[in-house]
Amino acid sequence: MSDTATSDRDEPVNRPVALENEADLEAFVDEHSVVLLEFYTDGCGICASMEPVITGIAKSTDVAVGTINPRDDPPLIERFDVRSVPLFVLFENGDVVARRADGFIPGEELREWLEQGLSA
Template identity: 55%
Template sequence: MDETKSERSGSGLIAAQNCPEQLADETALDAFRQHNSVALVEFYTNNCGICQSMEPVIGTVAQALNLSVGLLNPRDDPTLVNRFQIQRIPLLVLFVDGDPVGRRDDGFVSGNELTEWLREKTDRQL
């Protein structure tokens, strides 16, 4: 059984209502982004060290901003990789009203930098 990113979370920094939701596939992703008016999705792989180090940052920011977060391991899904043009991980994609409004694949970012980026992309105070 594969270890999921949410199972690795032992930091205690993520409140229950803001726990990242593990998304199984493209169908789950589409439902998640349609269900949440503002949602951040992290594309990751299990062996990505930067992805693991971003987990508590994303959790803390999600809790502070009351933001829905989804986690998706694209594995070997070429349709998903092509759809989101995934070239590096972690890839963060921000959705507002179901539409992608921003993406980052520049490695580790601090909580302050992530918060600023999210607020800038949503044109409002989260």
């Protein structure tokens, strides 16, 4: 993995991007070849504790990281079968290649999961 994520326009994305709705999500996934998406909810302590971890992923890898609160766009709950948060969904070239909803995930473990998902 390289130093920072880049879009098709070669703009670095070295921080998580807050997405507001399904249209934002679709545009973000279309713009980047590899995307880690975190579904979270306000008031979720585990979600809040994941913020520095996903920021580290965004800064140190070529993975574009996005966050979205599915309560802001309820069809996303059904589409991605969100049953608990945080839920991580890994996209490669627009396709979902892995999902994980295991609570807090340490940075190195999340990085390994990303690498495994991309090599599958």
